[in-house]
Amino acid sequence: MITITVNGQRHDIEADPNMPLLWVIRDILGLTGTKFGCGAAQCGACTVHLNGEAVRSCVTKINRAAGQNIVTIEGLSANNNHPLQLAWNEMSVPQCGYCQSGQLMSAAVLLRENPNPTDQDIDDAMSGNICRCGTYQRVRAAIHKAAAMQTEGVKS
C-alpha cells in the first residue's frame, strides 16, 4: 500500500511499486488529463508537479512519490483560471490539445520560479515538451502574456 496526495486528496494505492505515476494517475485514479506520449521522458506530455517540481510521470515510479504531494493539470487551478490557462484561452494556443496539459504544467513551474521569463528562458524551460501540432509560437506568446497578467495582478 502506497499513500500519495494528488491535487490535495489522499489516496492509498495498491499497485506494483514500479508502476510509473502516469499509469497510477490515469488507470487507477482515473485522472486522464495527464497524457501518455512516449513513456521515455522525451515529450513532456505526462508532466505533473511532484512537491512543486515538474517531473515526467511516465518515468517516475510510484514508489518515489510515496507520501508526497502531486499536482496534475486537473489541480492547476480551481476554476481553470491560472494566468497561464487564461492566456492559453485568450490566444487559442491548443490545436489538438494533447500536449497542452504537459505544456501548462512545465510553464507553471517556469512562471513561479521566474515571473518574467525571456525568450531564452522559455526555450530552456519548455524544450522538453513536444507539440506535434506546432503550437510553439503561441505557447511562447501566451507565457509572456501570463507573466504580464501576473505582474499586473501583483501590482493592483
Add this chain to the structure above:
Amino acid sequence: METNALSRRNFLRVSGIAGSALCLGFYFPANAKKGELITVNTADLSGFEFNAWIRIDANGKVTLTDHRAEMGQGSFQSVPQIIAEELEVDLKDINVVFAQGDPVKYGSQITGGSSTIRGSYKKLLKLSATAREMLITAAANKWNVPASECYAGSGYVIHKPSGKKLHYGELVADASKLTPPKEVKLKDASAYKLIRKPLQRMDTPMKTNGEAIFGLDKKLPGMVYAVVERSPRLRGKVKSFDGSAALKVPGVKQVFKIQMMVFNTTRDGVVVIANSTWAAMQGRKALHVEWDESGFEHVNTADIYKAHEDLLKTKEGLSFKKQGDPDGILNKADKKIDVIYQTPYQAHAAMEPLNCIAHYQPDKIEIWGPIQAPDWVQGDITSKFKMPKGKVIVNMTFLGGGFGRKAFLDYTHEAVAISKEIGAPVQVVWTREDDIKQGPYRAGISYRGQGSVENGEISALKFKMAGQNIDHWNGPSRDKANNSTAEGFLKPYYDSIKNLSFADVPYEMPLPNMWWRSVYASTNGFAYESFMNEMAVLAGKDQLDFRRQYLKDERCQALISKMEEVSGWKSRKKNEGFGVAITECFETTVGQVVKVSRNAAGKVKIDKVWAVMDCGWYVNPDIITAQIEGSVVMALGAATIHEITFKDGLVEQHNFYDYLMPRMSDMPLVEVHIMENPADAGGVGEPGLPPFAPALTDAIYDLTGNRIRKLPFNMNAI
C-alpha cells in the same frame, strides 16, 4: 459543452427531456435524393433517428452534430461559427456533439483532404438560413404580421415596428410544422458578424484543464487493457510464442495470438490483456515470440533510393501529362539542367499514440476512439465481422493529432478482433515505439527534373517521379500513372510553359504507406518548386519575378505581389538568404518566403517565414494562422530533423530520441497573411506544409550557394 461522444440512447434521452424541437439536416432516406434538405418533426422522439446536423430545442439551445473529427484543425470552432452566423444565435448557445460513423446520414465523414469546411460550408450556410427563416415565419404567423417586418438576432425573432420579440425556443414547435422554403437569401460577406472573425476557440478551456476526452481517456465499465507485440520486421508472421512468463506478471489476464487485416494483407501479433496499461506493457516484455520474417530481410533504405535513381535514369515511365515536345527540345538545348531530388519516408507520430476501444457483442459492435474516418471504420467492421447493417456503432473522441494516420483501418480492426476473442470491452494501446515502427508511412519519393532555357525563357520542362503508390494496398493497376503525379504543381504553369511533361515510374516495394499531411504535395512540392528555383537561376531571373512571368492567373499574381510586399523581398540585405516557393493543393494556394542568416557561431538559422494563403472563402483567420504555423513546424521536422529508415527490413527509429521533433527553440517566427477574394473555399489544414521545404532550401542557396536536393538535411552541417 459536451465533450464526450454521446451514445445514441443518451442523446435521445436528452432530446426527450427537451420536448419538441426543430431539427434540420441533410437527411438521406433511401428514397430521397442525396443531399435533399428536409425537416424532421421531433415532437415524438421515440422513433427519431439521429440524423440531424442542427437541432434547436424548446430552450433555444442549438445542438450541432459535428460530422467530422476534431484533431486540432478547429472544426469544433469553425463549423459553429458558420451556423451561428446565418442562424442568428450566439456562439455560446451552440452545443457540439460528435457524430457517430454513418455515411448514410452525414455523407462522407473522412477528415482528410482538408475538406471539413470546403466540403460542406455551402450546405451549412443554407441549412442555418433555412432554420432562421422558418423561425421568422413561425413568429410572424403568431403575431399575424408580415414576415418582412421581422428579423432575427441572438436567438430571438423581433418584430421591427413594435419591438415585440420571441425566443427561438418558443417558436420551434410551430416552426417544425412548416415546410422549409426552397430558396433562402444568404448574407453578403460584408455583413458577416462571426465569419472571418478571429474568434477564440471554444474548445480551448477543456483543453487546458484536462477535461477534453481523447481516445486514450475514454473508459468503459469492465474494460480491460491490451498491448500487442507485433512483428519487428514489417509483416512478419508468428511462428510460435510462449506467454507463460507474461502470465505471471501481476495484473496480466490473458495472452493470445491475433491476426489483423489491412485491406488485402494481414499482420500478426501476440496480445497481452491486463487490468492496467502498465501491467499489459510489463507482460509484453516477458513474452517470447518467434517470428517468420522471410521476404523482408532485404529492405534497406539505401537500396530503395538507388533503385529510384536507376529507374528515373533508365525508364520513361507512365505519362501523366504531356504538352509540346519537351524531349526534342531538351535534346537540342545548350542551356539545361538535369537533377534528382529525394524525399524520405516519414511517420505521422501524432502526439496521441494510436489506441482504440472495442466492445464486441454477438449482436452489435461498439467502438470508441480517435478516428478520422468513422464511416469507413463502420463499413470495414460491418463487412469484416459480417454484422447486419446498423449494428456497428463508431463513436469519435477528440483526436490527439491525426495527420492521415488515424484514417487507416488497422488499429480499429485489431481492437474488435481482440474484443471478440476475450468477450469484453478492451482498450488497445499502442506505445510510441509501436506507433513509429509499424507504419504506415509517408512514402519516400524521388524525382528527376530536366529543363532548358532559351533567351531567358523556359523552353522545356520534364518531370518524373519514382516511388511507392499510397494506395498500393489495394493493388492498383500500375498501367496508368498515379493521378497525383503533378499534385502540388500550380496549374497556371500549364498555360505558359508550352513544352512540358510529367511521368510516373512505377516502383514496387511492400512497405505500408498512408496519407501524411498534404499527401503527395508534401514531396512533389519540394521537387517541383525547388526545380523552378533552379530554372530561375538558369534563366538569370529573380525567383519571384520568374513566377510572376509564368503564373499569369489573377489570383497568383495577387499572391506573388503580397509575398513580395510583406516579406520586404525587394529590400533584402547582404548576409541574408531569401527563398521562395508556391504550391497548390486541396484548392488552396500557399506561397512562402523564408529568410535565413548565420548566427554568431556561423550556423545557418531561420529568421522568419512569411506565408500567404489564398483559400478563397474562409471562416476563422486565427485558426488558419494556427494551421499554417503548425504546418511549418511539421515541414521543418520533415525537412531537417527526422526520417524513417530501414535496415534489413527493420525500421531503425523507435521513439522521440531517434525520431527527433522540432522543439520550442527550433520554432521560427511565422507571419501569416490571408488573401481576400470571393472564390469558393479551399482547404486549410494541409496546404501550408508543402512550400516550406523548397523555400527553405532556396534561402540556403541564396545565402551559401549550396543547393540541397535531398531531404532531410542537417541545418548544422551547412
